[in-house]
Amino acid sequence: MLPLLGVAGVLVLWTVVSQAVAPDLPSPLRTWQESRRYILEPFFKDGEMNQGIGRLVFYSLVRVGKGYFLALLIGTPIGFLLGLSRGFHQAVDPIVQFLRPISPLAWLPLGLVIFQKSEPAAIFTIALCAMWPTVINTAVGVRGISQDYLNVGRVLKLSRLRMLTKIVIPASLPYVFTGYRLSLGLAWLVIVAAEMLTGTPGVGGFLWQEYNSLVYSHIILSVVIIGAIGFVLDRAMGLVEARFLTS
Amino acid sequence: MAHLEVRGVTKSFVTPWGTTRVLGGVNLAVENGEFVAIVGYSGSGKTTLVSLIAGLLATDGGEILLDGAPVSQPGPERGIVFQQYSLLPWMSVYDNVALAVDAVHPDASASERRALTEEFIALVNLTPAAWKRPRELSGGMRQRVAVARGLATEPKVLLMDEPFSALDALTRATLQDELLRIWSVRRSTVVLVTNDVDEAILLADRIYPMTPGPGAVLGPAIEVALPRPRERRHLSLSPAYQKARQALVEFLRNQKRLDGPHLSQATHAGSGLALR
Numbered sequence: 125m126l127p128l129l130g131v132a133g134v135l136v137l138w139t140v141v142s143q144a145v146a147p148d149l150p151s152p153l154r155t156w157q158e159s160r161r162y163i164l165e166p167f168f169k170d171g172e173m174n175q176g177i178g179r180l181v182f183y184s185l186v187r188v189g190k191g192y193f194l195a196l197l198i199g200t201p202i203g204f205l206l207g208l209s210r211g212f213h214q215a216v217d218p219i220v221q222f223l224r225p226i227s228p229l230a231w232l233p234l235g236l237v238i239f240q241k242s243e244p245a246a247i248f249t250i251a252l253c254a255m256w257p258t259v260i261n262t263a264v265g266v267r268g269i270s271q272d273y274l275n276v277g278r279v280l281k282l283s284r285l286r287m288l289t290k291i292v293i294p295a296s297l298p299y300v301f302t303g304y305r306l307s308l309g310l311a312w313l314v315i316v317a318a319e320m321l322t323g324t325p326g327v328g329g330f331l332w333q334e335y336n337s338l339v340y341s342h343i344i345l346s347v348v349i350i351g352a353i354g355f356v357l358d359r360a361m362g363l364v365e366a367r368f369l370t371s
Numbered sequence: 372m373a374h375l376e377v378r379g380v381t382k383s384f385v386t387p388w389g390t391t392r393v394l395g396g397v398n399l400a401v402e403n404g405e406f407v408a409i410v411g412y413s414g415s416g417k418t419t420l421v422s423l424i425a426g427l428l429a430t431d432g433g434e435i436l437l438d439g440a441p442v443s444q445p446g447p448e449r450g451i452v453f454q455q456y457s458l459l460p461w462m463s464v465y466d467n468v469a470l471a472v473d474a475v476h477p478d479a480s481a482s483e484r485r486a487l488t489e490e491f492i493a494l495v496n497l498t499p500a501a502w503k504r505p506r507e508l509s510g511g512m513r514q515r516v517a518v519a520r521g522l523a524t525e526p527k528v529l530l531m532d533e534p535f536s537a538l539d540a541l542t543r544a545t546l547q548d549e550l551l552r553i554w555s556v557r558r559s560t561v562v563l564v565t566n567d568v569d570e571a572i573l574l575a576d577r578i579y580p581m582t583p584g585p586g587a588v589l590g591p592a593i594e595v596a597l598p599r600p601r602e603r604r605h606l607s608l609s610p611a612y613q614k615a616r617q618a619l620v621e622f623l624r625n626q627k628r629l630d631g632p633h634l635s636q637a638t639h640a641g642s643g644l645a646l647r
Contacts, residue, residue, distance in 0.1 A: 272453060272455060272457040273457065273459060275427055275445070275451075275453075275457065276457055276459065276470075278427065278444075278445040279425060279427070279445045279446070279447060279449070279450070279451055280447050280470065280471055280474035280475075280524065281445065281446055281447055281474060282470075282474060286474075290459070290462075290470060291459065294459070294461040294462075295459075295461070297461075
């Protein structure tokens, strides 16, 4: 009941702002009327940039998936190395701390210079921005493994590989998955910026194009969809996380 | 030469408040197949001594020899049962024990290793719970798993660091009886560290009292002249039990008196005198 009340409050505020403050801002009703087709027929395709929301979301999710997968692929081993090796930590941690706060808007042009194409540049940017929570959480998880567990492995003289697979990885898994969840949130955050700057079809690209064609109601549509998908992704990842922790 | 020898071992820890000398020249000799207990107040350095014998810590001075070979690092020939169980929570009972079996029998066939693992689980009566995870078990059951894992490497000496101190009194008694039974079957060499005088007398052939730190040393050994197999019920009436208990409590109390004003705490003799 209360969440509905919150939504109603936002709608009222939105109406007031659109009526009294910003006349260019479409009201909730107009937004719905102009966006209806995109939601009710989510898979229509009239052109490269004029497609149902289902298609746009699909393009964006595939792009995010690629970048996210790349982020985990690179970030997880770096995190483990940071946690396991003092030398590696000393050498690499300053670089991590330096690269971490750099905005996707800064990486994207660099990606375009390197790859000369918008698609790999977008994936490069997503991976580079999304990997840090995975790197840092994995490193923290590995460094925080209880000495008791490590002593069990030492007494049994486990080989390095068995120490890793039987003790280090399972013991740090909860932290690693928290990192994965945060990384997914970041990856989705970056997709909009990446698509806006590269003009590739997807939710973010659609948003930017509709801004340029002055269809403001579709900006709001895009914003709502971006929020909804982000919410669903986070919940889904939370479920995966909980499953891993209890098993 | 004894099976396990500890000669003049010293150990200090550096803390932000200065250096604390925990062990000040510990001597200990354990024969093959012997059950030896070390009894002392909490915080006197018993766990440090166990960690040194296990090789988890390095000595500052003195030496530790197992069958004449110096101990310099941990190894499965010195099994250890930790006070806080230290089971791996992401593994079943079976896998926790199998980890130890696999570590010392890398060349055995899968079926041989499985048979060994099942044997050790059966030894501690946990066969019905073999596929449970540690968090599904009671404290007593967890410590049984830890005992099974400690024995599963068939160590030359099994080190037990206050193994039952986290358990309630009834469970503790049950596990002590279990340990008595297991030891009578396997006759492994055991060094048990405890703050429970009665536990030490019930289980051990010989007891070393440890002086309260800093700079703890072991007092003269007290032989427990109780015949085996031992029965808890008849124990407290036996003159040998009374004698061992008196010698032990006397020594520890005198040490404590030299040490400071906490005298009264250890004077409550009853069923289960524990030193804290």
